[in-house]
């Protein structure tokens with residue numbers, strides 16, 4: 663089982679950042695909450711701060727655990743996807759692992775084709791009254 667962390671990053675307008683996995687990555691063409699594999703000795707928050715700096719060049723601060731979902735991709739890959747809400751601190755987004763990204767209202771994410779492991783989070787965000 664591979665532990666992966668995903669950040670639901672809010673900007674000052676209450677929109678969240680979603681990104682589309684680029685060609686060549688697993689789950690290419692699907693939308694996700696940015697993040698990545700948790701490394702040895704890291705917790706989900708440290709992983710997210712590192713990944714967002716590496717992958718997008720931005721600073722974030724995770725502030726609330728959101729949920730976990732285990733998902734099997736194919737025969738041999740099971741991921742344990744741990745989601746945290748995070749605040750956008752700054753930096754201009756530069757895409758490396760993604761070919762598109764957008765800030766969207768959390769209630770409108772069902773218009774996007776997300777990686778299957780993310781669907782419980784998309785649903786839960788859609789049900790939250792105030793967001794954030």
Ligand SMILES: Nc1nc2c([nH]c(=O)n2[C@H]2C[C@H](O)[C@@H](COP(=O)(O)OP(=O)(O)OP(=O)(O)O)O2)c(=O)[nH]1
Pocket residue numbers: 666667668687688689694695696697698699700741743759777778779780
């Ligand atoms: N980051 C991220 N990965 C997700 C999400 N949903 C989902 O199914 N995944 C899957 C896709 C990949 O199989 C795995 C994470 O791999 P990754 O490619 O993002 O992680 P990474 O950058 O650390 O790894 P690598 O490609 O450099 O080896 O989890 C999500 O919302 N965010």
